[in-house]
Amino acid sequence: MLVIKEDRTATMEFDIEIIRKDFPILSQKVNGQPLVYLDNAASSQKPLAVIDAISDYYKTTHSNVHRGVHYLSQRATTAYEDTREKVRALINAKLDHEIIFTRGTTESINLLASSLGKHQIQKGDEIVISEMEHHSNIVPWQLLCEETGAILKVIPVNDQGEITEESYHNVINEKTKIVAICHVSNTLGTINSIASIIEYAHQFGALTVIDGAQALPHMTVDVQQLNCDFYCFSGHKMFGPTGIGILYGKEALLDALPPYHGGGNMIENVTFEKTTYNKLPHKFEAGTPNIAGGIGLGAAIDYIMKIGYEEIGKYEDELAKYGHEQLSAIKNLRFIGDATEKSAVFSFVIEGIHPSDLGTILDQQGIAVRTGHHCTQPLMDKFGISGTVRASFAFYNTIDEVDRLVNGINKAVAMLS
Amino acid sequence: MLSIDEKQNDIIEDFSIFDDWVGKYEYLIDFGKSLPMIDEKYKLDENLIKGCQSKVWLNTEMKEDIVIYSADSDAVITKGLVGLMVHVLSNQTPEAIVNSDLYFIDKIGLKDHLSPNRSNGLLSMIKQMKMYALGYTVKN
Incomplete structure (x- = not known):
């Protein structure tokens, strides 16, 4: 269960390790690798309190x-x-x-x-x-x-x-x-x-x-x-x-x-x-x-x-900032949507690589992303693409998982190019 | 000409040398890349397989009682997968295709690609290939 640490001003400390323990599904292995769940915009995982x-x-x-x-x-x-x-x-x-x-x-x-x-x-x-x-x-x-x-x-x-x-x-x-x-x-x-x-x-x-x-x-x-x-x-x-x-x-x-x-x-x-x-x-x-x-x-x-939107927001902003930096460094990666006001969602395409191929190779590495049009076909038409790879974060995701994603993409690109 | 099962067994043997997913997928990717593209004239909407996230075109012809398939995809892993299907089922009689049991996908550890929600539409592709073959048996 979520343990809330309270300091003298009664604000809560955001402890990612404790939070992740509240979500039993996150501790499993997928294809032999620890699961990295980055399909939160499609559906989020459930804490024990809900289950x-x-x-x-x-x-x-x-x-x-x-x-x-x-x-x-x-x-x-x-x-x-x-x-x-x-x-x-x-x-x-x-x-x-x-x-x-x-x-x-x-x-x-x-x-x-x-x-x-x-x-x-x-x-x-x-x-x-x-x-x-x-x-x-x-x-x-x-x-x-x-x-x-x-x-x-x-x-x-x-x-x-x-x-x-x-x-x-x-x-x-x-x-x-x-x-x-x-x-x-x-x-x-x-x-x-x-x-x-x-x-x-x-x-x-x-x-x-x-x-x-x-x-x-x-x-x-x-x-x-x-x-x-x-x-x-x-x-x-x-x-x-x-x-x-x-x-x-x-x-x-x-x-x-x-x-x-x-x-x-x-x-x-x-x-x-x-x-x-x-x-x-x-x-x-x-x-x-x-x-x-x-x-x-x-x-x-x-x-x-219990966690509080303020804490969630601060933590997700950090994830988003780090994710943006790391993903930006990948050659030939183009963000689809790069708004100033943005949540921790990254939609992107990589030149010469089909999103479904990239998603398949990421899945083999235990990384769950969504590929395709995300039920927004007119938006895909606007950007002149058939689909994107989308990595969407929640407050239980980690900086380490951003690295896993980036390494996973690099491996996929090497295999698919 | 090898039978459907002989071709399946060859593929199973080819895949048996891989002990991890990387080898299997590299094989699929290379196989996908090595396949000739389908003739542009066959890249018609009516030849598109429904239910695929990537585009898959399937063209079917009948020559002297055997069915000739050709297929293409804009995604390379999908192309490798459909290429395997084409390799196994093409140049066979319609009856052999209709009655075939495609066990090789399971045996080479790619069964996940056959689940109904899978975006590569391999299941739709197999159904479509068998439907065409069934059509030819009726015509005969």
Whole structure:
């Protein structure tokens, strides 16, 4: 378990060796080599605290939530609903019921596209996304455009992989009804100036949807300060379980939206003539939810908060700085995305070497990276490539692992050239 | 002409001299590089194998009751892998191809490349090669 060392000022010391012991999966060997896990932007690993919370829940607490009068149901409900409060506190939402549990970021965005689309989008309206969006923040809006006759507009990114003020000023206007944009790019690592984009979108009365899947594992998010209308993220990228995610929305906006799925739990009263819907958040949570996933996410949030985003940020900045230096020294390596504000994600290509070949040889050396288009094909088109190699770091990665990566790449290049 | 199994056994023997992954992959890389490129006229979208992270083109022809495959890829390890498949299955009758058991991939320690989520699409490639062969048996 995580041991927190406290000094006299009660700040916590970041001890990488102790932290790594909290993640049992990291201590294994892959292809005979100690695993170097650098695919965190796809999914992060889970600390024992999360694994134990899920296991304990099934051993001691499992029951269906919300309507049971018996002991286990009430305990399960309390544990599950505790996570809602933890999420609220984590992102500084005003109210618990502004936190909707979903299966993940993808479902959160689909929920919005579906429910917003039914009432608020008409032919000729414009929906604005950016060129660096993940397919999950492109396709739901395309589907909505096809249904309604709305038009999808795209904010371009520059060669560094950034969205400039000029570029979004050129796209957002009085026709814009929704601006859906990522906080941090999964492919480039770019941290977007979303507060400014949100403020600008609001000047035209547009609603703002932020895909925060890549932000929560690394940085503090304050939805009130950002003043975004909706914010979406996934549990599994922030050290929690798969199959659980969050949709945050401002109360008044969520209240005005029609439900997404119908079923149990989301109703107030059902007759064959008419059904009235439950209050927030349950209106959007039909059926038996992912209770274990919710409880696991709560444990992941506790874990992150114990370490603290400030410590995580400081440590990851060091990793990013060292990684950038070391990778830059590799001959013929070109970063795809080199933004000034960037998380510890490196996407790159090496001249004359196919990313899948490089990924295969790295895997043989126990190094897990992702290769391909990273679900951002339009972004690959912009850079004129079919894919990249992406090494994405988390706070449990080490300086030594940066060296392993660099040595691994050098070996691969020698073999493949 | 050697049978499919004789060719597989030759490959298994070739790989048996390697005691680590480096040798195996160097062999694959060199094999991939040594293979002739597919004729540009066959690099058509309809010849692309779906499900590959790298591009793989497969062209099939029938000459005097035997199937001739040629293939190419923009990734060299993938090209080496598909090159092995082409080497084993090309110049055989459609029936022999359809009924073949491709055990050599497992025996040379590259079975991981056959998992369904594998980005090189080797599994799709094998299915496609057998589908073509099956098509020829029906035509006959």
